[in-house]
Amino acid sequence: MEETVQWKASVKKKRKWKLGWIIIGSIVVLCAIAFIFMNGFINRSLPQLEGTIEVPLLAEEVVVITDEHGVPHIKAANEKDLYIAQGYIQAQNRMFQMEMSRRQASGTLSEVVGEAAVDHDKYFRSLGLRRAAEKSYEIYSKEGVEVLKWFAAGVNAYIEEATRENRLPIEFTLMAMTPEKWTPIDSLTIGKYMAFDLGGHWEQQAFNYYLLDCFPEEKAFEIFPAYPKDRPTIIQESEIDIAASFEHAVIPPPFNGSNNWVVSGEKTASGMPMLADDPHLGLATPSIWLQMGLQAEDLNVSGVIFAGVPGIILGHNDKIAWGVTNTGPDVQQLYVEKRNLNNAKEFLYEDEWYTATVIDEPIKVKDGETIPYQVVETKHGPIVSEFAEASGEDTVLSLKWTALEATTELEAILHINRANDWEQFEKGLEKFLAPAQNFVFAAKDGTIAFKANGNIPIYKNGTDALLPLPGWDASKDWQGYIPFDELPRVVNPKKGYIATANNKGTPDNYPYHISNVWAQPYRYERIAEVLESGSSFNIDAMQALQMDTMNLRAREFIPMFAQQLKRTQLSEQEREILTLLTEKWDFHDDANLMQPLVFHHWMAAIDELVYDDIPESMLALFSNQGQVTDNLLRQAAENSSSIWISEKGGLQNVLHEAFVSTIESLTERYGDNVTEWEWGAYHQVQFNHPLSDVNPVLKFFFNRKQPMAVDGSAVTPMAAAFDLETGQVDHGASWRFVIDTANMDEGYHIVGPGQDGHFRSAWYDDQIEDWVNGTYHQTLLKKQDGKKLTLRPRSKPEDRMGKK
Numbered sequence: 001m002e003e004t005v006q007w008k009a010s011v012k013k014k015r016k017w018k019l020g021w022i023i024i025g026s027i028v029v030l031c032a033i034a035f036i037f038m039n040g041f042i043n044r045s046l047p048q049l050e051g052t053i054e055v056p057l058l059a060e061e062v063v064v065i066t067d068e069h070g071v072p073h074i075k076a077a078n079e080k081d082l083y084i085a086q087g088y089i090q091a092q093n094r095m096f097q098m099e100m101s102r103r104q105a106s107g108t109l110s111e112v113v114g115e116a117a118v119d120h121d122k123y124f125r126s127l128g129l130r131r132a133a134e135k136s137y138e139i140y141s142k143e144g145v146e147v148l149k150w151f152a153a154g155v156n157a158y159i160e161e162a163t164r165e166n167r168l169p170i171e172f173t174l175m176a177m178t179p180e181k182w183t184p185i186d187s188l189t190i191g192k193y194m195a196f197d198l199g200g201h202w203e204q205q206a207f208n209y210y211l212l213d214c215f216p217e218e219k220a221f222e223i224f225p226a227y228p229k230d231r232p233t234i235i236q237e238s239e240i241d242i243a244a245s246f247e248h249a250v251i252p253p254p255f256n257g258s259n260n261w262v263v264s265g266e267k268t269a270s271g272m273p274m275l276a277d278d279p280h281l282g283l284a285t286p287s288i289w290l291q292m293g294l295q296a297e298d299l300n301v302s303g304v305i306f307a308g309v310p311g312i313i314l315g316h317n318d319k320i321a322w323g324v325t326n327t328g329p330d331v332q333q334l335y336v337e338k339r340n341l342n343n344a345k346e347f348l349y350e351d352e353w354y355t356a357t358v359i360d361e362p363i364k365v366k367d368g369e370t371i372p373y374q375v376v377e378t379k380h381g382p383i384v385s386e387f388a389e390a391s392g393e394d395t396v397l398s399l400k401w402t403a404l405e406a407t408t409e410l411e412a413i414l415h416i417n418r419a420n421d422w423e424q425f426e427k428g429l430e431k432f433l434a435p436a437q438n439f440v441f442a443a444k445d446g447t448i449a450f451k452a453n454g455n456i457p458i459y460k461n462g463t464d465a466l467l468p469l470p471g472w473d474a475s476k477d478w479q480g481y482i483p484f485d486e487l488p489r490v491v492n493p494k495k496g497y498i499a500t501a502n503n504k505g506t507p508d509n510y511p512y513h514i515s516n517v518w519a520q521p522y523r524y525e526r527i528a529e530v531l532e533s534g535s536s537f538n539i540d541a542m543q544a545l546q547m548d549t550m551n552l553r554a555r556e557f558i559p560m561f562a563q564q565l566k567r568t569q570l571s572e573q574e575r576e577i578l579t580l581l582t583e584k585w586d587f588h589d590d591a592n593l594m595q596p597l598v599f600h601h602w603m604a605a606i607d608e609l610v611y612d613d614i615p616e617s618m619l620a621l622f623s624n625q626g627q628v629t630d631n632l633l634r635q636a637a638e639n640s641s642s643i644w645i646s647e648k649g650g651l652q653n654v655l656h657e658a659f660v661s662t663i664e665s666l667t668e669r670y671g672d673n674v675t676e677w678e679w680g681a682y683h684q685v686q687f688n689h690p691l692s693d694v695n696p697v698l699k700f701f702f703n704r705k706q707p708m709a710v711d712g713s714a715v716t717p718m719a720a721a722f723d724l725e726t727g728q729v730d731h732g733a734s735w736r737f738v739i740d741t742a743n744m745d746e747g748y749h750i751v752g753p754g755q756d757g758h759f760r761s762a763w764y765d766d767q768i769e770d771w772v773n774g775t776y777h778q779t780l781l782k783k784q785d786g787k788k789l790t791l792r793p794r795s796k797p798e799d800r801m802g803k804k
Contacts, residue, residue: 041170042760043760044166044167045162045167045168045169045170045758047089047092047093047756047758047761048092048789049066049787050787050788050789051789051790052790052791052792053088053161053789053790053791053792054791054793054794054795055084055085055088055154055157055791055792055793055794056153056157056794057080057084057150057157057794058081058084058085058791058792058793058794059077059078059080059081060076060077060078060081060793061077061790061792061793062074062075062076062077062081062084062790062791062792063076063788063789063790063791064085064089064788064791065784065785065786065787065788066787066789067779067784067785067786068785068786069749069763069766069767069779070754070755070756070761070762071291071292071293071755071779072089072292072293073292073295073302073784073786074086074089074292074294075295076295077296078296078297079147079150079296079297080146080150081296082294082295082296082299083147083150083151083310084150084151084153084154084157085791086151086154086294087150087152087153087154087155087156087157087158087182087310088154088155088157088158088791089292090154090290090292090305090308091154091155091159091182093290093307093756093758094286094290094757095155095158095159095162095168095757096169096171096172096757097286097307097308097757098179098182098190098307101190101306101307101308102186102189102308104120104124104193105129105189105190105192105193105196106124106129106186107120107122107123107125107129108121108364109121110364110365110366110371111364111365112177112366113175113366114366114367114368115365115368118363118365118371120250121363122363122373123249123384125361125363125373125375126375126382126383127196127382127384127399127404128359128375128377128382128404129189129192129193129196129403129404130189130192131359131404132192132403132404132406132407133185133188133189133191133192134188135405136188136192136406136407136408137184137185137188138406139406139408140408140410140411141411144408144410144411144414145184147310147410147414148184148188148310148410149184150310151184151187151309152181152182152183152184152187155182155308156181156182159179159181163179169757170759171691174691174698182308186308187308187309187310188410190306190307190309191306191409191410192403194306195402195403195434195435196252196403197252197282198252198257198326198328198435199252199332200329200330200331200401200402201328201330201331201332201465201515201516201517201623202332202333202334202384202399202401203246203249203620203621203623204225204516204517204623204624205332205333205334205467205468206242206246206468206621207242207618207621207622207623208224208467209334209468210618210621211223212467215613218643219643222642222643222644223628223632223644224516225516225517225624225627225628242618242621246384246385246621249384251620251621253282253721253731257280257328257501257502257519258277258278258279258324258325258326258500258501258502259276259277259278259280259325259499259500259501259523259527259546259717259719260275260276260278260323260325260438260499260501261276261440261497261498261499261500261527261531261545262274262276262440262441262442262449262450262497262498262499263275263448263496263497263531263537263542264446264448264492264497267496267497267531267535267536267537268536268537268538268740268742269536269537269538270538270740270742270743271742272446272740272742273442273443273446273447273740274442274538274539274542274738274740274741275316275321275322275323275440275441275442275448275737275738275739275741276323276542276543276546276737276738277314277322277323277324277325277440277735277736277737278546278719278733278736278737279314279323279325279733279734280719280721280732280734281731281734282730282731283685283687283729283730283731283732283752284687284688284689284690284730285687285689285692285702285753285754285757285765286307286689286754286756286757287687287734287735287751287752287753287754287755288307288734289304289305289306289734289735289751290304290305290306290307290751290755291303291304291735291749291751291755291779292305293779293781293784294311294312294417298418299317299417299418300317300318300781300782301315301316301317301417301418302315302316302747302779302781303315303737303747304735304737304751307757309410310410311410311414311417312413312417313413314735314737315737315747316739316744316747316781317744317781318444318744318745318781318782319419319420319421319443319444319445319744320419320420320421320422320442320443320444321441321442321443321739321747322416322425322439322440322441322442323439323440323737324438324439324440325437325438325440325500325502326436326437326438326502327435327437327438327453327454327456327502327505327515328436328502328515328517328519329436329452329454329456329457329514330456330457330459330513330514330515330517331401331402331403331435331436331454331455331456331457332399332400332401332402333399333400333457333465333468333469333478334384334397334399334467334468334469335378335380335381335397335398335399335400335469335471335476336395336396336397336468336469336471337378337383337395337396337397337398337471338394338395338471338472339394339395340353340394341394345376347378347379347472348471349379349474350472350474351472356376356377356378356379356383357376357377358374358375358376359374359375359376359377360372360373360374361374377398378398379471380398380399380400380471380477381398381400381401381404382399382404383396383397383398384397384398384399385397397468398471400478402433402434402435402436402454402455402456402481403434403435405433405434405455407433407434407455408431408432408433409431409432409433409434411431412429412430412431412432413432415427415428415431416429421443421445421447422447422491425441426449426451429453429484430484432453432454433454433455434454434455436452436453436454436455437454438451438452438453438505439451439452439453440498440499440500442739442741443741444744447491448491448492448493448497448498449490449491449498450488450489450490450491450498450500451487451489451490452488452489452505452506452514454487455481456481456482456487456512456514457478457479457480457481457482458478458479458480458481458482458513459478459479460475460476460479461513462513462516463516464476465513465515465516466516482512486511486512488505488506488510488514497528497531497532499524499527499528499531500524501519501521501524501527501717502518502519502523502524503518503519503521503523503524504518517623517624517627518624518627519627520553520626520627520630520715522551522552522715523716523719525552526548526550526552526716526717527545527548527717530545530548531545538740539738539740539748542738543736543738543774543776545717546717546718546733546736546738546774547711547712547717547718547774548716548717548718549588549589549711549712549713549717549718550587550588550589550716550717551587551588551589551596551599551713551715551716552587553630553715554585554587554589554596554599555587557603557630557633558581558582558585558587558599560633560637561602561655561659562578562581562582564651564652564655565578565652565655565656565659568652570656573663573674574659574660574663577598577663577674580594580598580674580675581595581598581599588711589679589683589711589712589713590679590711591678591679591680591683591709591710591711592678592679592680592709593678593679594674594675594678594679595679596679596683596713597670597677597678597679597681597682597683598662598663598666598677600713601665601666602662603629605658605661605662606629606633606654606655606658607629608658609648609654609657609658609661610629610632610644610645610648610654611644626714626715632644632645633645633651636650636651636654637651669682679709679711680710680711681709683709683710683722683727684707684709684727684728684729685707685710685720685728685729685732685771685772686703686705686706686707686708686728686768687703687752687753687765687768688703689702689703701759702759704759705765707728708768708769708772709772710729710772711772712732718732718774719731719732720732720733733750733752733771734751734752735749735750735752736750736771737749744781745780745781745782746778746779746781747778747779747781748776748777748778748779749776749777749778749779750767750770750771750774750775750777751767752768752770753765753766753767753768753771754766754767754768755767
């Protein structure tokens with residue numbers, strides 16, 4: 001009996017065990033089926049690289065060769081087919097990015113994101129980038145309009161096809177959205193957004209206004225970009241809460257700039273000019289740039305373009321090469337507007353009230369009600385302090401900005417893509433108006449040149465651009481723009497090179513005001529130092545300079561800091577670290593060193609101590625903080641008075657207190673052994689996808705590579721600016737390009753993190769290591785090998801029936 005009971009229990013146990021494995025096996029099978037289904041579904045949206053695709057409106061076949069680095073080279077018999085194909089190929093690679101870019105710039109993110117994006121949309125509706133794009137479209141030539149329409153047709157061919165075949169990128173499924181038709185206005189709006197991203201100093205004007213409103217004049221003026229001779233009076237005439245007015249404003253990174261240079265044949269190994277360019281923008285996945293080659297009729301050009309825009313904005317053809325940095329001029333001006341208390345739509349101008357333009361901009365919100373919203377535009381531009389609903393009853397701020405006018409950058413791009421020499425190239429620049437850019441140029445005929453190009457306003461007095469101006473006073477309006485022929489320009493200089501890095505580039509006797517705010521000079525000074533000291537430069541030398549990590553800010557200040565601290569009683573650990581900084585560092589910001597970690601945190605601690613009276617919300621508007629801090633430190637070291645430093649106990653006390661707090665925070669984070677601290681443990685890059693922060697699962701798919709330690713910083717030629725709190729590198733060389741005009745067929749590139757926007761693509765993030773290590777890939781202009789895709793005209797219905 002007992003044996004029978006044991007036997008039954010054993011059978012029961014085996015059944016449970018067997019049932020458990022059946023359940024587990026079923027789950028595994030179901031998961032496998034789900035994985036196979038999802039894998040197949042996701043892979044359906046990968047770009048097609050081989051075979052044949054029928055595309056509407058094509059007149060003849062177009063061949064697309066995608067090389068080993070994911071660069072598509074489009075070869076068409078005519079330009080109409082070329083730009084249709086470019087639109088189709090861009091959409092294949094970057095449709096989700098294009099969709100989100102046009103929504104971000106147009107202020108329609110709330111439609112797909114929900115309530116969280118409402119403030120963002122209000123701000124961009126107030127700015128009116130899309131309205132500016134619509135005005136621009138009206139003045140485009142017939143040729144420019146045709147290119148925009150052809151490009152849009154190619155994008156829409158992809159949207160229609162991918163929607164019909166249920167193979168849109170997975171991001172559209174995750175966000176439960178479908179892209180609407182692409183229009184020429186979408187392309188121009190994205191172009192306007194790039195002007196926004198490159199800024200124009202309105203935030204510095206707002207910050208200066210705040211300083212004068214909250215601090216004694218002498219203290220406020222000490223940290224102005226330039227000390228004004230005539231004391232401003234406007235502050236006494238208005239009451240605006242700057243912090244509240246711009247609480248939700250979207251502020252571009254300060255000095256969203258770049259490096260570029262050209263070297264004459266006298267200083268190169270080949271005896272021909274060389275060009276290097278690396279625009280510094282936000283670092284994310286996908287890259288802001290898409291590298292492409294375009295060939296049709298008399299056009300053969302290679303380089304990069306913003307996803308959603310036709311043509312090639314930076315690169316080379318078989319005769320010339322060009323690159324840009326941000327000029328950074330004062331192209332944005334805040335105006336204080338007096339509003340009629342009896343009529344909120346009327347504003348004062350030259351002692352008379354006029355009626356402003358009121359534009360309805362209803363904001364649709366996903367899973368919510370549409371928000372009625374109105375934008376008011378004065379004579380100067382849109383009211384930008386009202387979007388936060390915090391402006392005064394009778395005083396508001398409007399924004400005048402060159403990019404909100406009708407401009408024709410695509411016309412310029414189409415022209416310079418075909419240019420054969422400097423004369424033709426410069427002629428094309430006449431239509432490149434906003435944003436103002438420093439163009440450098442090198443040609444096969446031996447010419448090197450530079451031009452700071454674009455609409456740069458003429459101020460009666462350069463100090464006018466330091467503060468908001470009275471909108472009721474016509475004498476404070478811009479006096480037009482610097483004439484094209486008088487813009488800063490250099491051709492074939494005797495020194496044999498031209499370089500720009502967002503630094504001040506005009507002599508003191510230049511007759512026009514450009515800006516009060518420039519990037520710190522260290523990147524330019526290092527580039528010039530290398531180019532001055534060398535000769536027989538080759539491709540490797542140019543690449544090495546783009547990856548150069550010399551920190552001239554540290555080279556200037558560390559000796560001075562050490563001198564000051566000699567008179568301070570230091571702990572043993574403090575002496576050890578100071579010795580490592582002064583005697584064991586060559587001032588390179590290399591990832592494996594501890595010294596950059598200490599130096600950058602020390603400078604940040606100085607800022608925190610000196611400016612602790614300024615709220616965090618206002619520091620975001622302090623775009624020239626780095627230059628101001630440097631000047632205050634120099635003044636104090638030269639025994640000149642500095643109110644900001646004196647109030648904190650003087651230079652010696654500021655340096656020591658900041659040094660102590662730096663060491664304490666780094667010790668807490670990285671341990672007591674300072675020799676084991678490393679810059680790269682903190683300073684890391686990942687290129688985040690916009691959906692990667694939604695949840696860990698999406699992060700696993702969209703940011704599958706771990707953050708990588710990286711050299712450089714914001715002040716080194718290898719630009720790698722970082723978030724102070726996390727150390728994450730989020731701004732830097734979005735594209736690197738080097739070319740020797742001795743061989744115009746070969747260009748050398750890095751597009752971080754990769755070419756493709758699809759996370760299953762081999763080219764999604766394959767250039768992250770290249771970006772970190774400085775490994776360039778070669779791209780050929782003329783003959784390419786790779787995967788071949790043929791785009792052919794869509795056959796007529798009767799032809800298809802005949803084939804069946």
